[in-house]
Amino acid sequence: MQRRSDLPLSVRVRFLTGRVSLDFSHTGGEGESARWEIVHSPDELAHWLSVILSVDGLTAGPADLAAMRPLRTAITDAARSLAAGGSVRPSDIEVINAAAASPPLVPSLGVVGAGVGWASPTTPAALSTIARDAIDLFAGPLASRIRVCASETCGLLLVDTSRPGKRRWCSMQRCGNLAKVRGYRQRM
Template sequence: MAASATTTGIVLRSYTGTRYRFDPGALCLELLTTGGPGEFRRYEVLHEPADLAVWAERSRLTPTPDVEISEAELAEARLLRDALFRVVRARTADERAAPGDLDVLNAAAARPPLAPAIGPDGARAWAAPATGGQLLATVARDAVELLTGPFAHRVRMCSAERCHLMYVDTSRPGRRRWCSMETCGNRHKARALRARREEG
């Protein structure tokens, strides 16, 4: 599903082919745009280690970490993502997450994350060499912070019927309903307008 990213979100392509920007509000939720378990397997984009490196480049991690990713770490990334998908989805439905999924998430979070550093030019950098395991630990720790923090109750799924993207609502009023106003929000407004005209 992912196409590219900016500082304010990842550019995705909708089922109609429209490109739009999606900002889920957290690094861990950006990983969920790469595919998922069950029916969401058709959106899989993590086919080889380089794909995970590309995702890291498009994510909100700044600067982009230079990571060496093995086949085993790629498999771990898909396992973590699928477990995280189910944990977050349970949160949006106000349900308990499966213990096995929490075990996967907690095991990843317990590993050493990417280590920040100051580069020769004085700018922020990541200590090298960095591994895929460190990248996944960083994502998992972000998930723990989100799901146990002050915005845990604001983790939501897009209200559109055919959209399953999840995000954290960081807006002040806490009334965000759509993954993006460019797509699902605009389609809802267009349908509502047609319905009002038909009633009139």
């Protein structure tokens, strides 16, 4: 299985939100998000869900791809609306709740200290786990901490879990650093 840490930074920045639901939103979508699309086939769906959730042995079929799209769009629309100070459409809530109603991934303890394993993971279960994370995020205090990266050319989502609530960048390694460099140049 490919791990987040094995990905080049250009791709890894999509998966640094700290929330699997928002990481999942960064795999593409409709409209504005279509430029980010990396899920063109069931195999790619299984691959990226494996990376995001750290699951081994996922397989996906055409029905999973069809089920994924409305869920991803609902999570994306909800998160971006909240980041803009808006509310979540009832139709998006319905889609997320429906996906969460399926059984989620079941954690399993293998070797102590070696990370959580998953018992017989399936793609529908992975999508349920993603939907449940979205519910947890949107229903809790962090819903008001969802932001869009301050870089004009980025557009990735982030959850600001810092105590002062002043986080602006998707990642310091990329957008934060670029802004710092630009700041230095302007002062020179």
